[in-house]
Amino acid sequence: MEGTGKLGQGFEHSDENAARVPVHQQVYAQLRDAVLFGELAPGQAVTIQGLIERTGAGMTPIREAIRRLTSEGALEFRGNRRVVVPMLTADAIDDLIFLRETVESRLAEHAAEKITATDIAALEKIDSQVDEAITRGDVSAYLRQNYAFHAKLYAVANAPILMDVANSVWLRFGPSMRVVCGRMGTQNLPDNHKTALDALKAKNAQATANAMREDVVQGMEQIRAALRDGTAFSETID
Amino acid sequence: MEGTGKLGQGFEHSDENAARVPVHQQVYAQLRDAVLFGELAPGQAVTIQGLIERTGAGMTPIREAIRRLTSEGALEFRGNRRVVVPMLTADAIDDLIFLRETVESRLAEHAAEKITATDIAALEKIDSQVDEAITRGDVSAYLRQNYAFHAKLYAVANAPILMDVANSVWLRFGPSMRVVCGRMGTQNLPDNHKTALDALKAKNAQATANAMREDVVQGMEQIRAALRDGTAFSETID
DNA sequence: GCTACAAAAATATGATCAAATTTTGATTAG
C-alpha cells in the first residue's frame, strides 16, 4: 500500500506509450541533481535508509544509484560504510580547475565545428535565463541554467567520453559552488557566454575554446578563493 | 551452504583480522580486471544472469558492480537492457589519446614531486617484470605489469580525481589494446619507463611528464593505427 | 573508563513480476 508514491511524479499520463523510466534511474537523477545544485551540503552523510524513506523506492535501486554516483565522484565512501558528499580540498580544486579547463575547451572546439542554427538559438535562450536568474538574484536558478548552458554545449560537441569527464567534474565542485554562491549572491558570477556565442556563430573553434576557458576559470577561482579563506566549507562531520 | 564459493579465494586465512571485502567489491574487481586486461572482447555482451553463474554471487551486488563499471566507461548500456563491452570508434580514440596525454603527464609531474626512494624501487621492480613479459612474449603479463607501473605512478602522485579519470581511460581502451597486442605480439610495444625512472630519480617533473607522455602516445597510436585498418575490431554484434 | 548488550544500518540472497528475445509453428507464395 505504498500510497505515498513519492517517486511517481513525471509520468502520470496513465498512457502506456509513456517511456518507462526504471526506478534506479529516477533515484539516480534525483540524487544527482541534489548534489549538482547543492541541495546536499559538502560533508553531508547520505544513508540508504534515509533514501528509502525519502524516495519510497526499494533498496536495490537505491544501492545502484549510490554506487553509480560514487563512481562519478558525486559521493564518497567514507570508510565505515558511510557515504557522504565529498568536501573539496585545496589539492582537489587545483586538479578540478585543470581538468575543466582542458576538457571544457576541447569540448568547445568540437562544438564550434558541429553547431547548427537551432543549437545556437537554444543556447541563446538558455543564456537569457541565466541573465534573468542573475538579475533576480536567484542562486538556484542560476546554478541550473548555467549548467544547462554548458550541458547543451557538451551535447553539441558529441564527444561522450569528454562529456563524462566534464560531468564528473561538475558533480565534484557543485556542492561547494552552491555554498560560495549562497554567501556571495549572484552579482560577481561569471558569464562569458555572450563571447562564446559570438565565436560559435562565426564557427571559430579557437575563440570559442578561449571564451569557455575564461568562463570556467573565473567560476572555479571563486571556489578556490573561498577555500583559501577556510571559512567556506567548515561543515566537518566528526 | 553455498558450497561452490567461486568468489571465496583470496582471503582464506580464516583469521579474523583479515579485512572483509564486500561481495560487490569482489565482483567489481573481478569484472574490472576482465575488461581492463581484455578477457572480455569489445562488443561482448555482459548479462546479470551470466555473472550470477560465473561468480556465484547474488543479484544485488552484481547489479552494483555493473552500474559502477558502466559509470566508469568499462561497460555500456546498449539500449534494450543489454550491457556490452564498448567498441572504440575513431572519434573516441582521439579523445582518449588527448585525455591520457594531458592527465597522465600531469600525474607524472605530481609524482615526480612526491616520490620517495621506496617508490622508485617498487617502480623498478615492476618495470623489470614488464621487460620480462616483453621478452617472453607474454601479452597478458605485459598488460598487467604495464598497468601496474602506471597505477603505481598514479598512487604516488596522490591526486585521486586525476587518477579516477586516468583509470576510466584505461578501462575504455583496455579491451582494444588486448586485441591489438594479440595480433602484433609484444615486440613493438612501447616502454619509456626507463627514461621516466631517470627523470623521477632526478625529481625532474617536466622530464618525467615528457617521458610518460611519449610512452602513452606510442601505445595509443598502436590502437589508432589498428582502428584505421578496420580489420581490428570487427566483432560486430549487430 | 571499559565491557556488554541493544538498536540501527548495511550487506547479500532469493522470490516475484514484467519485458524482451528467441524459438516454434502455421500459413502462404513460388
Add this chain to the structure above:
DNA sequence: CTAATCAAAATTTGATCATATTTTTGTAGC
C-alpha cells in the same frame, strides 16, 4: 513440395522488493 514470413508461445533476462544475516554504533552497567 519447399521456402519464407509473420505470429504466438516459451524461455531468458532484467527490475524491484522483502527478508535474513552481519556489522557498526550508541548506551547502560560494572
